[in-house]
Amino acid sequence: MNFRTLFPRKIAFIFLLLSFSILSSGIQEYSLPEVRKVLGAIEKMESEQSRGDKDSLKKIVITEKELNSYIAYRIETEKEEIMKELRLKLFKRNKIEGKVLIDLRGQKIPEFIRPQMILFFGGKLEVKKGRVRLNVKDLFLEDQRVKPTILDLILDIASKINKTEASSMDDWYELPYGIKDIKTNRQKATFYY
DSSP states (O other): OOHHHHSOHHHHHHHHHTTOBOOOSSOOOOOHHHHHHHHHHHHHHHHHHHTTOOSSOOEEEEEHHHHHHHHHHHHHHTTOSSEEEEEEEEOGGGEEEEEEEEEOTTSOOOTTSOSEEEEEEEEEEEEETTEEEEEEEEEEETTEEOOTHHHHHHHHHHHHHHTOOOOOTTOOEEOOTTOOEEEEETTEEEEEO
16 A cells, blocks of 8 residues: 555645654554554545535544554654654643654754754644644753744754755644644544545
8 A cells, every 4th residue: 555645745744743742762653553543534534525525524533542653653654854753642622732752863953953852842733714733832852941943943954854845833734625623632633524
């Protein structure tokens, strides 16, 4: 099964955006049955959208555990160069906490940037007019509070390494075609389409 062909990057991006989460050290493991459930949900959503079935708003619920498995799977299968681990903790009213492992070893980076960082964050997922962003309220580099602008610096470094356009944590991103809203609750995310 060709993962890149079946599941467009836009839909996968939303799942990855939600994946900033509480990490453990080392390689994040995943459960294939949980990954298959998320892949099946994406496939179902795409199938229903391609049929033009837009009479009523439908929803797909993904648990926090399934989402974290999916993210770990994507990081491993796509051989992510910088983000080595990512996990989400989902709460009511689109509040999200997370932990992410960034590995910049072997990259050309400013001397004041640590080559390997564990970032903890808290924020709120905002959805408005077909767009989404993560509004980061709290950010810690291990046990030290830092300004969210450090994330923009990391995104800038990542864009240079991947030869893509730089983005910012403040940027709004288009929701995948057909997704109307995203709501989080304790340990689950609901995608409306």
